[in-house]
Amino acid sequence: MLKQMEVDGQAIEKLKRAFAYKLFFQQGSLPISASLNDYYLAVSCTLRDRMQALFINTVAAMAEKKSRIVCYLSAEFLMGPHLLNNLINLGLYDAFARATRETGLDLQQIIEHEEEPGLGNGGLGRLAACYLDSMATLEIPAIGYGIRYEFGMFDQTFEQGWQKELSDRWLLPGNPWEFKKSDLAVEVGFGGQTATFTDQEGRVHVCWTPGSVVKGIPYDTPVPGYRVNTVNMLRLWSAEAPKSFDFDDFNVGDYFGSVEEKIQAENITKVLYPNDQPFQGKVLRLRQQYFFASASLQDMIRLHRMQYGDLDGFHQHFAIQLNDTHPAIAVPELMRLLVDVHGYAWDQAWAITSMTFAYTNHTLLPEALETWSVDLLGQLLPRHLEIILEINRRFLDTVRSQYPGDEDLIRRVSIIDENGERCVRMAHLACIGSHKINGVAALHTELLKQHTLADFHRLWPEKLVNVTNGVTPRRWMALSNPGLTELIASAIGEQWLTDLDRLRELEPLANGPAFRERWRAIKHDNKIRLARILRERTGIVLDPASLFDIQVKRIHEYKRQHLNLLHIITLYNRLKRDPGLDLTPRSFIFGGKAAPGYFMAKLIIKLINSVAEAVNNDPDVDGRLRVAFFPDFNVKNAHAIYPAADLSEQISTAGKEASGTGNMKFAMNGALTIGTLDGANVEIRDQVGAENFFLFGMRVDEVEALWAAGYRPRSIYEANEELRAAIDLIADGRFSGGDRHMFRPLIDSLLEHDPFLVLADYQAYLDCQQQVGAMFRNQEQWCRMSILNVSRMGLFSSDRSIAEYCEKIWQVRRSPVALKWERLPSQGIVFPKRPAAPRF
Helix, strand or coil, X not given: CCCCCCCCHHHHHHHHHHHHHHHHHHCCCCCCCCCHHXXXXXXHHXXXXXXXXXXXXHHHHHHHHCCCEEEEECCCCCCCCCHHHHHHHHCCHHHHHHHHHHHCCCHHHHHHHCCCCCCCCCHHHXXXXXXXXXXXXXXXXXXXXXXXXXXXXXXXEEECCEEEEECXXXXXXXXXXXXXXXXXXXXXXXXXXXXXXXXXXXXXXXXXXXXXXXXXXXXXXXXXXXXXXXXXXXXXXXXXXXXXXXXXXXXXXXXXXHHHHHHHHHHHHCECCCCCCCHHHHHHHHHHXXXXXXXXHHHHHHHHHHHHCCCCCHHHXXXXXXXXXXXXXXXXXXXXXXXXXXXXXXXXXXXXXXXHEEEECCCCCHHHCCEEEHHHHHHHCHHHHHHHHHHHHHHHHHHHHHCCCCXXXXXXXXXXXCCCCCEXXXXXXXXXXXXXXXXXXXXXXXXXXHHXXXXXXXXXXXXXXXXXXXXXXXXXXXXXXXXXXXXXHHHHCCXXXXXXXXXXXXXXXXXXXXXXXXXXXXXXXXXXXXXXXXXXXXXXXXXXXXXXXXXECCCCHXXXXXXXXXXXXXHHHXXXXXXXXXXXXXXXXXXXXXXXXXXXXXXXXXXXXXXXXXXXCXXXXXXXXXXXXXXXXXXXXXXXXXXXXXXXXXXXXCXXXXXXXXXXXXXXXXXXXXXXXXXXXXXXXXXXXXXXXXXXXXXXXXXXXXXXXCCCXXXXXXXXXXXXXXXXXXXXXXXXXXXXXCCHHHHHHXXXXXXXXHHHHHHHHHHHHHHHHHHHCCHHHHHHHHHHHHHCCHHHEHHHHHHHHHHHHHCCCCCCCXXXXXXXXXXXXXXXXCCCCCCC
């Protein structure tokens, strides 16, 4: 067991009394009538109270040291369940386990009861959560700013194999980790009009009069570092109407009108990623983005002015990271606040703004680079459109002076896209308004320099840097894979959890038969656990001795779940032709959600479930192939999935995936990777060694050459007998009850366009999978490769990523927190009439 904080019997008694106190006086329950949720809330609040002493110390240290604070702006924070993570980071798991056990409770049952916080969708939000964990662990003063969504992305179920979306009511059982700070509310305006006037000194000013105003209410969640005194904060904004009820409307019988303003305001933070296919969905998404960006900046300005008076040094005390383009509207918003509200001249305001922001780009796909209609932005945020146009005018004038006559360059780098409907390019706005831009993997950054952001790299060669993504080993190893964590700790100590490079000390142990035997036993136990969960949720029975081949991630054509499917169907065809075929038994496991408006992704999910039904019920297969779709993939479910994987599927088309972080989580937990040279796969292969990575597929330059030469996917289909048989089986209705039309859009896309080169990489993928199956039969060699994979994953800790951000971008140093209070002071406090430091 990992070393825990030493707690004596007296402290255990205090914990037991604290549970009872919370149960009686907070939940209003007696043990005889208390529900599991009551116990969960009582235990969680007991832990939260102990965390607050550390948080108060952290805030005091920030104020006293006048530390530069990192503000991480993200539309998503996929935090995962808090209770177990906080117990591990604070070193209190053993104490709470003993106290609950002596109280007659089961801590593991309480932990399992916790809801997944519905604050994110996938990699972007999970990366933000890992970075908050690492900033706290590295004792970097930081605040995460985002949106407190009342309903998360959605809960995923299946109806006849089709994805069905249900409301994610994650807040319904109560959220014991947050603190509502109504007195720190801010106002955020929308619509209205602007007016220009000149003051007595001849200075021109612009006044924006919004057409409507909503209140932003902050909810704070503490984020503890691992075994340090630092507890940082995640501040999420909830939207409320300034006036929640119109009594006059109600009195005249207009019952809907009396609450209309409240409903309109609360819609802003109602749902994560509303469907933006209809116009109203686009309006709501833009409102969401501006709402949390404006509220966050107003909060930072309040904190800064309380401590320093003016805003001259704002950029010296706040480093704001834009996590993708969702918060990019913060650039013109800070300019508006500085120029219109606080009276700064444009040039001074721009200097502060551009030195405050940095921007992380997460995509190479042109269609994924966010744009907003000029008309829409002008209607919703008229002053911001004026500021964006002025930023663009000044920027383009500078470019023209450097490259006179190059109007094609001007067209390419302009914030306003003039082709067709005029649009604001948010990535361009973020690039121009930031002092640093970073990619998230070495290949991704190079492709940004060569293609996506090539013009900006030409203008500012030092501006674009690389910070390869990372994940926190606390959640993705210590929490989700305790068996492996304890084995590693028993072999090399515990320091690797905050210094992942120390995993290198495992390498010599890969040659030890006894160590390999223990390693394999832990993997087998993890596979038994996942098989049990899948049987409970889907009825599908998996053999833990089979090769667990897993692909879990957002469902998208470029991630090529359908390439994986074509391999499964090919194996199925081989078994149908020769039922006695000697085939390595495999369990194929999928997981992930499709965006509600993404038809092709939902069709791929339907095909996976249809193939699963056919394969799993065919006696000719005889259990040698199993296919399962793990429903509702999220952080909580991922805790059981990553540790159980033998093979990690990272098969996106080369040049399409920015980085990926699931590839890191799989490899940290001992899975071997089959993948293309895409995203962080390149660096994973470099680290673990080519001999421990199953590589297939075209490289980026080969992809470009194929398109340049004129790609005809149908010719590959016609020339490859097994590929043709697999596609024809789908087309003939084998997996759709004889319906030849159901999967026709997917087949037509592959045969006529194949935008992500599934058919081009098919044979190479099959050949590589043949090597995988053969290698898995040599369990001693497979286990050795697994150990070496884990031992060489030090680069992919989010601690390393954050250290690089601090050095390359934020210019922030570690700021250790000394304990002023080991527990909350209860008496003898003298409260000043005015706060001596900023109120967080």
